[in-house]
Amino acid sequence: MGEQAWLQCIRGCEGRYSLFEALYECPRCGGLLEVAHDMAALAARSSAEWKALFDARTRTNEWPYGSGVWGKKEWVCPQVRNENIVSMYEGHTNLFWARRLGEEIGIPDVWVKLCGNSHTGSFKDLGMTVLVSVVKQMIADGAPIRAVACASTGDTSAALAAYGAAAGIRTIVFLPRNKVSTAQLIQPIANGALVLSLDTDFDGCMALVKEITRDRTIYLANSMNPLRIEGQKTVGIEIVQQFDWEVPDWIIIPVGNLGNITALGKGLLMMKELGLIDRLPKLAAAQAEKANPFYLSYLTGFRTFTPVQARPTAASAIQIGNPVSFERAVQVMRQFEGVVEQATEHELADAAARADLTGMYACPHTGVALAVLFKLVERGLIKPSDRVVVISTAHGLKFTNFKIAYHENALPEAEALRRNPPVELPADLGAVQRAIWSRLEGR
Ligand SMILES: *Cc1c(COP(=O)(O)O)cnc(C)c1O
Numbered sequence: 001m002g003e004q005a006w007l008q009c010i011r012g013c014e015g016r017y018s019l020f021e022a023l024y025e026c027p028r029c030g031g032l033l034e035v036a037h038d039m040a041a042l043a044a045r046s047s048a049e050w051k052a053l054f055d056a057r058t059r060t061n062e063w064p065y066g067s068g069v070w071g072k073k074e075w076v077c078p079q080v081r082n083e084n085i086v087s088m089y090e091g092h093t094n095l096f097w098a099r100r101l102g103e104e105i106g107i108p109d110v111w112v113k114l115c116g117n118s119h120t121g122s123f124k125d126l127g128m129t130v131l132v133s134v135v136k137q138m139i140a141d142g143a144p145i146r147a148v149a150c151a152s153t154g155d156t157s158a159a160l161a162a163y164g165a166a167a168g169i170r171t172i173v174f175l176p177r178n179k180v181s182t183a184q185l186i187q188p189i190a191n192g193a194l195v196l197s198l199d200t201d202f203d204g205c206m207a208l209v210k211e212i213t214r215d216r217t218i219y220l221a222n223s224m225n226p227l228r229i230e231g232q233k234t235v236g237i238e239i240v241q242q243f244d245w246e247v248p249d250w251i252i253i254p255v256g257n258l259g260n261i262t263a264l265g266k267g268l269l270m271m272k273e274l275g276l277i278d279r280l281p282k283l284a285a286a287q288a289e290k291a292n293p294f295y296l297s298y299l300t301g302f303r304t305f306t307p308v309q310a311r312p313t314a315a316s317a318i319q320i321g322n323p324v325s326f327e328r329a330v331q332v333m334r335q336f337e338g339v340v341e342q343a344t345e346h347e348l349a350d351a352a353a354r355a356d357l358t359g360m361y362a363c364p365h366t367g368v369a370l371a372v373l374f375k376l377v378e379r380g381l382i383k384p385s386d387r388v389v390v391i392s393t394a395h396g397l398k399f400t401n402f403k404i405a406y407h408e409n410a411l412p413e414a415e416a417l418r419r420n421p422p423v424e425l426p427a428d429l430g431a432v433q434r435a436i437w438s439r440l441e442g443r
């Protein structure tokens, strides 16, 4: 019997490798790897049968299929034995109908996929469940793995530390000092990871972890490892499923290292190939202007790519100047007629605050995506009748410092036009009444 899924080079070099091998680059050309599936075997089930199976598993209590990732196990990582799966029932996150925000901008059909409503507060859980499960199986089958390591802008390390702790596997995280939020720093500390706080940026951490993981006893958990992409790709499938298998017109996603947009595209393409959908949405990648190498490359039709020195941005999880998955992401963008747009510090902060005032609690990266939504609407690219999904990548509660700084009007290069500072008063009835009445009348 042939393998159900294997690793292969994204540039098309010969060779298939096992998912259970510690291999992160094509041995022939050094390029990125991807997980490929036996699509002929998957096509043995009809599209209607797949939809019925995925619907039946949604929120089931039968381990591990209630997870949004493992409910699609055959498409994700069929060879993991269920006893090795390390899951926190990730996925099935709320698709929030942003009704008031949509009405404000004249697009009634705007939705926000709240991927941050997850165990560690970001979409990184979707990929980490797959990676850590594979590692658990490798160890169970005798591989000499002592620890799993990653470089991170904060959320990857939180997810790795939590899943590693749940599995009883040691974890090592490389973080750029003072460039992650307090919540993101304390998460891996609490989960018992070895936390290395380094005097560099994300790209510097990435270069070091690549060197360290040349020693095959330390396994690399960054998204150049294609296993994470397999879990993250369920987000696009889940969005379509949540619309009763109808494809939205647009999906807008904030991007840094470009793994997540690759994953989003991969899931949608797989659905199309297996007949679950008959068209693709348009994709918009949203970058912070302070870390915009993908945007700059887009302006050249992706003909050239130059890494940049990422500058400080409130959207710290996408402060990346040399995205690892560039080549994969370009392949995806070409198949989706994708566009790339950017947002300044002011635009992302203002967009997040605007969303909050309609009931959300947007992290700065979601702010980047929302700012891009507003721009594409203004430009007429997104039409009033379009159904639009904005991917919210993390929970706003992980970015309390950002929220506080905004409402204190202390964010660099942003003017907090929508700030709502607390009113400080003596505990005096008259003063309280005056404060309330003046404000209710002032509106
Ligand atoms: C990781 C992350 C991103 C970017 O995903 P990439 O795969 O690096 O493009 C965006 N937002 C948040 C909150 C993240 O943690």
Ligand SMILES: [Zn+2]
Binding pocket: 009, 010, 011, 012, 013, 026, 027, 028, 029, 030, 031
């Ligand atoms: Zn190759």
